[in-house]
Amino acid sequence: MNSLISRRNLLKAGIAALAVPSLAACNNGAAARGPGEVIYWLWDSAQLPMYTECAKVFHEQNPQYTLTIEQYGWNDYWSKLVTGFISETAPDVFTGHSSKYPLFADKGQVLPIDEYVAKDNVDLSIYQKGLADRWIGADGKRYGLPKDWDTEVYFYNSAFTEAAGISTDQLNSMTWNPQDGGTFEQIIRRLTVDSKGRRGDQSGFDKENVKVYGLGYADAGGGDGQTSWSWYAASNGWKYSQGEPWGTKFFYGDPKFTDTIGWWRGLITKGLMPTYAQAKSGVDVTTSFGAGKYGMTPNGSWMLGTYGQLKQVKTKLARLPIGPVEKRMSMMNGLADTIWAGTKRRDASWAWVKFLGSQTAQDIVAKAGVVFPAVAASMPAAKAAFAKSGWDVTPFLEPVEAGDVFPYPANPNAADVTAVMTPAMESVMSFEAAPSSLAKANNDVNKILAVNS
Amino acid sequence: MAMIFIAPATVGFVVFYIWPTLRGAYLSFTEYSLLSAPKFNGLANYDRMIHDSFFWNALGVTVEYVVINIGLQTVLAVGIAMLMYRLTKSITVRAIILAPYLVANVVVALVWYWMLDVQVGVVNTFLGWVGIDPIAFFGDSHWAIPTVAGINVWRHMGYTALLVFAGLQMIPSYVYEAAEVDGSTEWKTFWRITLPLLRPVLVMVLVVTMIGSFQIFDTVAVTTQGGPINATRVIYYYIYERAFTRFDFGYASAMALVLFAILAVVSLVQLRLLRARESDLA
Structure with missing residues (x-):
């Protein structure tokens, strides 16, 4: 009998113990977390391990702060x-993207x-030229403080280029x-x-039955064409x-x-690039490239891995090819790391953002060889790390060093612009x-921009 | 006592269905960007809808999907159910027929997406063996909706067949015996006896599958995302885009409410026309 009662009490205690953390969890975690x-x-x-490492170093330097990193x-x-944002449970600090943050900033x-940067005298000149200013909004x-950067090049199948001489x-x-696509089109x-092994520049080439296309593309590019047409234009x-x-008026009609x-799109007619329907029919362009279906595919540095x-x-x-302006241009x-306006931990969040923007953190990121760090002095470490995995990343760096780069077309109405430009570009590419x-x-x-400005 | 028993279901219904529906109806009369408070704007959203070519395109695409999906699925389901009923009572067969339904929608969609790829997909390899040129199932705007519809027919027909099969078992065997005595052929028996007596079950199946069919979303979301161009921008996907990528929640709510009205009318018409309440057995 005695043992039965105690067992029942145990059960009650157990239920109580279960109930407490679940109640706390309902509280969206905000109240349950400490201020640091x-x-x-x-x-x-791919970047989770580096940031976990950064969090460890950050905690060692600032024992009053701890980090929980979540990846989706x-x-x-x-x-x-x-x-x-809506339910006020957003993370204190999150990775931001040029296509998304302008709207979030616009909505507060x-x-x-600015105040933190001024107060702590953050040296913005340590970043690659122009990077820090990308995070100055339309207002x-x-x-945010920049964490990494990317440009575009062609990834080519070297067995195919060697076979083609x-x-x-x-x-x-x-x-x-x-007009004629220059030597780039000749190479493509x-x-x-x-299917009979004849090359595009040989007589009898059958453009209806192509086994390997010279050039692959992921999509029609929408409003930015980042990895499809931006450098040509x-x-x-x-x-x-x-x-x-910060565009006030766009020039897609130019x-x-x-x-x-x-x-x-003429490359499609010439049989040098798959039709839009084929390009969009299933697996992505990188997978098809991996299956030996393309001679080369343009892509961004984040795809190296x-x-x-x-x-x-x-x-x-x-x-990238040299165009009519007589240079190579890359986006x-x-x-950048940005802080949620609704955070209750502003100082702690700023400390983390500042740390991630420092050379200490970016050296950790650089050594992993996954992305190019925003801090210029961390770049050699990244270059060495990429070289170790067999990549000579010079083509990515050259336009940056030469200053021949242009920014992503940031816009608080990016989603609305995309909704217009994506179908419009798809219509053109599918003829x-x-x-x-x-x-x-x-x-x-431009009507969208006029209404919302 | 009765109140206590229905309370949990009622609370769930009110919290997860009635309240969101009412709030959605209210939001459809507002301009609401999610990140700032809703502003009442009367019928402006509905006015916009009438002039929004994307909305009408979405409705058209959705109807095309529903016609292909429900048409094919119902015919195949009745066929499979008849085969099961006439040829086998095996539990194993029934389980196999149900198998596609047990796989998550997103997984089904992704696996087909890979298999149907024009360059590396296995289906086009098979087509090549029999001398058919590769087809860009998802990439060609004429093929995209039939492809999405076909995938969902494949996933759902087994389940629908089981529902029809259950209906078949409710038809008393004496009517078949009588038919046999009168010398009816198998084909005639199917049209004159089975289908009419199956009608109440078929109506239920049609109403339920059609409502589900109008709500096509996940297959599109993980494969074509509305493209190519606007070929698969079904109404649910368009509503989702407006609400959660373009933060146009008021307008999205208005479209959702219109879809609700359309579904209500379609269901009522079906129930009426097909006399769901009566059985020919009486």
Whole structure:
């Protein structure tokens, strides 16, 4: 009998013990956390180990602060973040992207850090040129400290280029223009092989039955064309908008742009690039490249890890072509750490952001060889780390060193602009509309900007 | 006592269905960007909807999907159910037929997405063996909706067949015996006896699957995301885009409410036209 009672009491105690933490959990964790416990979000699982390491070092230097790092995939990340804003459970600090933060800043969800930067005398000159200023919003306030950056190059299948007799020098000195595509198009043509083994520049080439396309593409590029057409257009002297990066008026109707797109989609007609339907029919462009379906595919530096994992092909990097403006132009984008405006832990959050923006943290990131650090002095370590995994990343760095870069077209209405430009570009690439139809899309975009400004 | 027993279900219904529906109805009359308080704007959202070509496109695409999805699925489900009923009573067969339904929607969609790829997909490899040129199932705007519909037919037909099968078992065997005595053929028996007596179950199945079909979302979200161009921008996906990527929650709510009204009307018409309440057995 005695033992029965005690057992019942044990059970009660057990239930009580279970109930306490679950009640606390209902409290969205905010109240349960101490004032020095910061929650940090990122989306790239490949960077989680580096940031865990950073958090450890940060805690050693600042024992009053501790970090909880949470990682969610790109799509979940943004929807969870927005629901977090609404329910006031967003993370104290999160990784921001140029396409997303302007809207969040516009809605007062991101904390301006100007005062902190001034108070702590943060040296903004340690970052790669121009990077820190990308995080100054349309309102002139600073919303984050840069953590990394990216540019674009061509990833090519070196077995295919060797078989085609194309030298590394040829690949790295390509020229391009919207009329005949320059030596770039010649190389693409040479790399294209039909089902009977005839190359694109040989007689009898059957463009209806292509086995290996010279050039692959992921999508029609939407409003930014970051990894699809941005460098062609820019090296043709085109600009996205009046006032970069904070566009007040876009130029998608400009002949410099529509000519570029007209040439680009012409590669489909010539059989050097798959049709839009084929490109969008299933697995992504990188997987198809890995299966030996493309001679080369343009992509951003953040994809180095993914290309490195393609075991069936040997991948190397080639510079972008020199365009009519007589230089190579690449988009330079980057991420930054931003603080949620609703955080109850501003000082702790700032301390973490400042730490992540410091060379100590970026050296840790650089050594992992996953992304290029924003701090210029950390760059050699990153270069060495990439070299160790077999990548000569020079083509990514050159446009930055030369200053021949342009920013991602940031915009508080990015989602609305994308909703117009994505179908418009898809219509052009699938030949359901002429490139000149982009003038109408451009009017729609400018109407959106006019309404919301 | 009765109140106590229905209370849990009622609380759930009110909290998770009635309240969100009412709030959604209210928000449809507001401009609401999620991150700032809703502002009442009367019928402005509904006015916008009438002039929004994307909305009408979404409705058209959704109806195309529903027609293909429900048409094919119902015919196949009745066929499978008849085969099961006439040829086998094996539990194993029933389990196998249900198997696709037990796999998560997103997984089904992704696996088909890979298999149907034009360059590396296994389906196009098979098509190549029989001399058919590769088809860009998801990438071609004419194929995209039939492909999405086909995938969901594949996933749901087994489950629907089981519902129909249950209905078949409710038909008394004496009517079949009578038919046999009168010398009816298998084909005639199916049209004159089975289908009419199956009607109440079929109506239930049609109403439920059609409501589900209008709500097509996940397959599109993990594969085409509305593309190519606007070919698969179904109404649910468009509502989601407006609400959660463009922060146009008021407008999204208005569209959701219109969809609600459409579904209510469609269901009522079906119930009426097909006399769901009566059975020919009486």
